[in-house]
Structure formats: C-alpha cells, structure tokens
Amino acid sequence: MTASPPVAPPAFGRFFLPGPTDVHPEVIAAMQRPMIGHRSGAMEQLLAGLDAPLARLFRTSHPILVGTTSATGFMEMAVRNGVRHRALSLVNGSFSERFASLVRACGKECIRLDVPLGCAVEPDMLRDSLRRTPVDAVTVVHSETSTGVLQDVAALAAVVREFDDVLLLVDAVTSLSGSPVETDQWQLDFVLTGSQKALALPPGLALAAASDRMRERAKTLPARGLYFDLISFLEATSKHQPTNTPAISLLYALQTQLARIEREGGVEARWRRHEAMRRHVEEWCERRGVTYLPRDGRRSWTVSCLNVPQGRTAKEIVGGLKQAGWTIGSGYGPLKESTIRIGHMGDHTIGALEELLALLSGLLA
Ligand SMILES: *Cc1c(COP(=O)(O)O)cnc(C)c1O
Numbered sequence: 042m043t044a045s046p047p048v049a050p051p052a053f054g055r056f057f058l059p060g061p062t063d064v065h066p067e068v069i070a071a072m073q074r075p076m077i078g079h080r081s082g083a084m085e086q087l088l089a090g091l092d093a094p095l096a097r098l099f100r101t102s103h104p105i106l107v108g109t110t111s112a113t114g115f116m117e118m119a120v121r122n123g124v125r126h127r128a129l130s131l132v133n134g135s136f137s138e139r140f141a142s143l144v145r146a147c148g149k150e151c152i153r154l155d156v157p158l159g160c161a162v163e164p165d166m167l168r169d170s171l172r173r174t175p176v177d178a179v180t181v182v183h184s185e186t187s188t189g190v191l192q193d194v195a196a197l198a199a200v201v202r203e204f205d206d207v208l209l210l211v212d213a214v215t216s217l218s219g220s221p222v223e224t225d226q227w228q229l230d231f232v233l234t235g236s237q238k239a240l241a242l243p244p245g246l247a248l249a250a251a252s253d254r255m256r257e258r259a260k261t262l263p264a265r266g267l268y269f270d271l272i273s274f275l276e277a278t279s280k281h282q283p284t285n286t287p288a289i290s291l292l293y294a295l296q297t298q299l300a301r302i303e304r305e306g307g308v309e310a311r312w313r314r315h316e317a318m319r320r321h322v323e324e325w326c327e328r329r330g331v332t333y334l335p336r337d338g339r340r341s342w343t344v345s346c347l348n349v350p351q352g353r354t355a356k357e358i359v360g361g362l363k364q365a366g367w368t369i370g371s372g373y374g375p376l377k378e379s380t381i382r383i384g385h386m387g388d389h390t391i392g393a394l395e396e397l398l399a400l401l402s403g404l405l406a
Contacts, residue, residue: 053065054393055366056368060386062238062387064242071297072294079286086281091299094299094302097307102225103250103252107278109245110246113139115234115269116140117143119231120147122262122271123208124208126149126150128144128151129154129167130153130154131162131197133182134158134185134373140212141180144180152170154167159190159334159335160190161339162181162192177206177208177258178209179197179201179207179209181209181210182212184214184215184343186341187373188346191216210230214235215343215344216342218240218308219239219342220316221312229250230252232249235248236291236294238387240295242298256275259272312342317391319343321395333345333348343384345382346380349381355371355381369384
C-alpha cells in the first residue's frame with residue numbers, strides 16, 4: 042500500500058459553492074492563535090470589540106448575538122422565542138421549507154404559503170394570507186439559496202406591520218453582507234445568518250439581531266429551551282460573555298473578517314461588489330442565451346441559479362469545471378438536474394468570476 046501523494050489545496054478564489062464559501066487565507070491564519078479562557082478578561086475584550094462592527098453589518102442599534110451553532114440552530118432560536126402558537130411560513134425552496142418544518146418540530150402550528158420554485162412571495166399574497174388566517178409570526182428566507190430567489194423583505198415587512206402583534210422572523214443567511222438588509226429601518230424582528238455563507242467564514246457560528254418586540258414575546262413563552270434561549274443569550278451578550286464555551290478559533294476569524302469588511306469600505310461597499318457580480322452573471326447569460334430560474338428583479342445578489350441549457354446536464358457542467366480546478370454548485374433538492382448555482386458571495390472578486398464564466402463559456406460552446 043502506498044499513501045496517496047498530498048494534494049495541494051487549490052488557490053483561493055476558485056471555490057464558488059453557494060455555501061460553505063471560500064475563506065480568505067488571512068482569515069484562516071487568524072484561527073491559529075492560542076486559546077483563551079472563555080470566562081477571561083481577554084474573551085470579554087474580544088466580544089466587546091465585535092459590538093460596533095457587527096451592529097454596522099446588521100444595520101441595527103440592537104445587540105448582535107453570536108452563537109456556536111450552524112445557522113439552523115438560530116432558525117430554531119427564531120421559532121422557539123418568536124412563535125407563540127401559530128406561524129405563517131413563506132415557502133419557496135428548501136431552506137424556507139426547513140423553517141416551516143422547524144415550526145412544527147417545536148410543537149407550534151404552521152400555516153404555509155407556497156409559491157413555485159424560482160418564485161418569490163409577493164406582498165399582496167402575504168396580505169391576503171394574513172387576512173384569511175390569523176398568525177402571531179411569519180417566517181421568511183430572504184435569499185433562498187436553493188433557487189437563487191431574493192424576496193422583497195422590505196415590502197413584506199411593511200405588510201406584516203399592518204397587522205397587530207405579528208413578528209417577522211428573517212433568515213438572512215445568504216443575503217446579510219451580500220445585499221441590503223436593513224434590520225432597524227425595515228423593522229425586522231429577528232434576523233439571523235450563519236458564518237459560512239455571505240460572511241465567508243468557516244462554518245460553525247450563527248449571528249442574529251432581535252427587536253424589542255421579539256424580546257418581549259420571548260419572555261412570555263415558557264418552552265424556550267436552554268441552548269437557544271434568547272433571553273439568556275441577550276443577558277450574556279450585554280455582559281460580553283458567551284453563553285457556553287464558544288468556538289474560540291471562529292471568533293478570531295470573525296474578528297479578522299470584520300476588520301477586512303471595514304477595510305473594504307464597510308457593508309455598503311460589499312453590497313456594491315455583490316451587485317456587480319450579479320450583474321456580471323446576468324450579462325453573461327444574456328450573451329450566451331442562458332436563462333435564470335428566478336425572474337429579473339427577484340434574483341439573489343450572492344447566488345445565481347441558472348437553468349441547464351438544453352442538451353446539457355448539470356453533472357457534466359459541474360464536473361467539467363471541477364476538472365479545471367473550479368467549483369460551483371449543482372441544483373438543490375428537486376432542482377438538482379435542471380439547474381446550476383454559482384455562489385459568488387463573500388470575498389469573491391469580479392476578476393475571478395470573469396475567469397469562471399470564461400471557462401463556463403468554453404464548456405458550453
Ligand atoms: C445554508 C443555509 C441555511 C442553513 O445553514 P446551516 O449552517 O447548514 O445550518 C439556512 N438558510 C439558508 C438560506 C442557507 O443558505
């Protein structure tokens with residue numbers, strides 16, 4: 042038996058999976074620092090230093106919770122602390138479907154508003170639904186990573202505010218930091234994200250902001266559980282304490298990534314870069330006659346979901362790129378064969394995206 046030779050890791054910038062995304066070498070390097078005690082002054086200092094940049098990222102004056110869990114954990118936090126009896130779940134793909142399943146899994150009633158894959162829920166549909174069925178919360182996925190659809194959360198939030206005592210719980214996993222999320226201005230009650238998508242960190246952290254309404258609602262709910270209890274998270278966060286032993290190395294990575302975001306010019310510069318990447322793919326598609334799954338105006342800025350051209354297969358396209366050293370995603374769930382997904386999020390550049398699209402042109406020629 043001979044050991045297989047070590048394979049050199051591909052250079053940064055060629056990994057366009059829509060999560061986990063490519064992590065910049067500077068961020069990887071930050072994780073090599075030695076451990077600190079999770080109840081030490083050093084930890085308190087580290088967490089205190091995250092406050093301001095995180096608030097700027099979430100566009101909120103509320104504290105940002107940082108948890109050691111994948112994003113699904115904070116989806117559960119949203120449900121356990123935000124849904125009293127019954128939620129309306131807007132379902133337009135696999136991750137919004139997961140939000141609906143979580144409502145039921147936490148023992149609450151779930152009413153679904155389904156739209157076909159590739160579509161968004163429009164504000165009028167939401168208003169009709171809320172008029173017909175009283176609920177106390179609405180779940181929505183802002184950028185549905187499985188279909189590349191960007192919901193108009195600002196407009197949906199305005200509709201929710203027309204109703205009394207209804208909270209809006211938002212999964213912003215592939216939107217936050219890649220396209221505008223205005224937590225306070227849009228009056229969102231719970232906004233959550235994970236580390237390994239648009240934030241371009243390794244997986245393992247979830248982050249969230251909660252409104253005053255959400256905090257008051259949580260206080261009245263008896264079965265909040267322990268690990269995802271919003272009230273104890275808020276208490277610990279106000280003292281710059283972690284709730285439990287956190288993934289310390291990932292906190293180093295987060296600290297470094299927040300500094301890199303500020304260096305880029307803040308979250309708005311990041312939005313502009315992602316919008317430019319989306320436009321780039323749109324223009325390429327127009328030139329090549331390739332079509333999108335979502336319609337114009339409802340396309341995610343971080344993940345482009347394209348229909349596989351006639352006579353081709355997703356497997357052949359994804360495999361061809363793989364051979365050239367590049368990674369994109371095939372379709373997700375029921376769209377596995379019929380679509381491909383380019384995750385141009387996090388720290389990806391227009392330059393690398395151009396290289397990728399040139400390769401894709403060659404493959405489709
Ligand atoms: C990836 C993703 C999730 C789930 O993330 P995990 O970190 O795997 O739990 C939830 N919502 C959206 C929109 C996602 O893209």
